[in-house]
Amino acid sequence: MYMFKYIKHFWKDNLLVGFILFGGAISQTFGSVLTASAFNALIAFDLQEFVVITLQMFIVYMFFLLFTYLQIVKQNQAIQKMVTAIREDITIRMEQTSYNGFHEKQVGTYTSWLSNDMNTIETQTYSGIYTVASGIISTITSAIALFFFHWSLVLWSFIVAGLTLLLPRIYQNKLGEAALATTQENEQFLSKSNDVLRGFDTLFSYSKLKKITLDIKEASLKLANAKDHQARVTGKVAILGALGNVFGQLSTLALTGFLAFRSLLSVGSIASTGGLAGTIFNTVGNISQQIASIRSTQPIFDKFESISFDKNSGKDRLTELNDGFVLNNLGYAYGEKEILNDINYSFNLKDKYAIVGPSGSGKSTLLNILNGKLTDYTGSITLANKELKQISGKDLREHILYIDQVPYLFEGTIRYNITLGEEFSEVELKQAIIDSDLEELVRKLPEGLDTSVGEAGRSFSGGQRQRIALARGLIRGKNCILVDEGTSSLDEESAVKIEDSLLNNPTLTVIMITHHLRPSTENKLDGILNLT
Structure with a gap:
């Protein structure tokens, strides 16, 4: 400049x-x-x-x-x-x-x-x-x-x-x-x-x-x-x-x-x-x-000028998802510390998966790779038969939603934190609130969706913040949802309700990380990737 x-x-x-x-x-x-x-x-x-x-x-x-x-x-x-x-x-x-x-x-x-x-x-x-x-x-x-x-x-x-x-x-x-x-x-x-x-x-x-x-x-x-x-x-x-x-x-x-x-x-x-x-x-x-x-x-x-441009920007376009993730000899390391090594697995479209394993086994790292955050992996990952690191990051995130462990809430109202200032119909907003189990919370608040969340969401508990983050993702109707302990802060009843909503949706590809794989959840999965 x-x-x-x-x-x-x-x-x-x-x-x-x-x-x-x-x-x-x-x-x-x-x-x-x-x-x-x-x-x-x-x-x-x-x-x-x-x-x-x-x-x-x-x-x-x-x-x-x-x-x-x-x-x-x-x-x-x-x-x-x-x-x-x-x-x-x-x-x-x-x-x-x-x-x-x-x-x-x-x-x-x-x-x-x-x-x-x-x-x-x-x-x-x-x-x-x-x-x-x-x-x-x-x-x-x-x-x-x-x-x-x-x-x-x-x-x-x-x-x-x-x-x-x-x-x-x-x-x-x-x-x-x-x-x-x-x-x-x-x-x-x-x-x-x-x-x-x-x-x-x-x-x-x-x-x-x-x-x-x-x-x-x-x-x-x-x-x-x-x-x-x-x-x-x-x-x-x-x-x-x-x-x-x-x-x-x-x-x-x-x-x-x-x-x-x-x-x-x-x-x-x-x-x-x-x-x-x-x-x-x-x-x-x-x-x-x-x-x-x-x-x-x-x-x-x-x-x-020191802000680097995304090297993947403007490369392979991803207009539609016609095939899922295919991992071949996937590896990743932070410096000299190896986190993932020789992972081979396939995540098919519209199927539901869980990633399990002990702490430090690379579960969150894998989701960050699938979401396009980390591109310096070894081996190969393809999505829709295209190498993941060659796909435009913007196009990738048009199809994939990532919900992390500690969702960030912006200073503003619940409505703003769900829509992020974008236009959605009241029907879409209401459905997202129901699917994320926010309906009762919103009903109890005097100002409803226009209630302020406070600085970084301090007015709400961790579980409530996760529900708002889930609603933020669900309202956008992504094809593939990556959930990193997305229900970890919720009570048992709410967690089961939200997981059922995701797993019972036949149009979604769901890949979730969990430390507590419930039998009721396991029965609805198409596959489990165990990182040990």
Whole structure:
């Protein structure tokens, strides 16, 4: 991603901001020029001329204030559009990444990208670019005004301005490194904070809540050190720019005085040239720092590119299921630890299966492979006579539903957590509620389906959350359902009812993991895969 890509995309908004900046610069410069005329009127004791010029200055500065207001409003609107577009591009890349690709980074890292990094881009990148643009426009208008006083003032101003711009480049690379280090520490701080705060219940049970303070303090100190280092480097850049600024203003004042002594300028000109030169050197002093600061954010844009695309995206299409899963010499390992080895089995369409075995035997790993989450397996798996890892992940999940052990509920209502914002008829919704044994729960709640589930579903028990997750899957009418202990948190009666609903459906292919295979369930299965 490149920072200027978004400026080009929203060129109309940015062009409007440019016109506003130009209007503000013109009014400010015109006001400075009028200052010379006001001083000359005072020196000549011409009261009428002085009053007229003062009124003109008032009108000019009212326009300047109007342009300033418009700049604040329109600049913010343009920045928010660009930042929203960046967030959208990041999340689109997340949509297109693989399961493993997404989990290469912690959720806290992505959260930091979408919050802390966006704040940095707002304040350092785009606000900085507008500051630079404003400075360039002000410098041009001020230089034109100085030229009408005397050409030597313009020449000298640009010589000193060039030196002022060159000085901060000494620390350009160091500033970029410091900015990147700060964003990385921000990511680590968010990750550590999320991790320890999510463990509140566990720490509470063990009377170890002090760990929250210790861990967050440790992460905060590391972040503070990174920000302190960045501030030191930024400070050096600012001082170098300010040094050129001070020298430029004083030397221009001296040159104006010299020209006045030579009768090449009016005495009142010293009031305007000082202000105009001040605009140039203040601008150039800030520009040097801003340019370095803007460039230092490029590594932030670069790291957004690190989200890998799903290699299976756009490969073999899966339009319909005409054959089930066939496993040949299937193997899988996490690093050097072998989990599955030489598995040979077939799951036929519309049949019902259970996967059993001791903990650590690879049951959940197998379901994650069948669901397309894990593609780095050895051996072969075919679905509809196509190699599984070559099938488009999106197409695969159009036919297959995976229900895991700990279903996640989004903050919102029961209805939203079932539909996920998609449109379903009331008939479809009601049937999903019945099939997942949610009917009685919904009936007892005063707000029914519009009851809030709380943060991550904390308002409901584990069993109730699993029922909502089941309803979420059943309403989508998938052909094949993979259930990883999907009824483990339910009471016996509810578990049997839901399992019967799945196993008695002649159109479904069901593959479930269970640690407790009931005789009533076993009798309805077409096969059992025992992983030992």
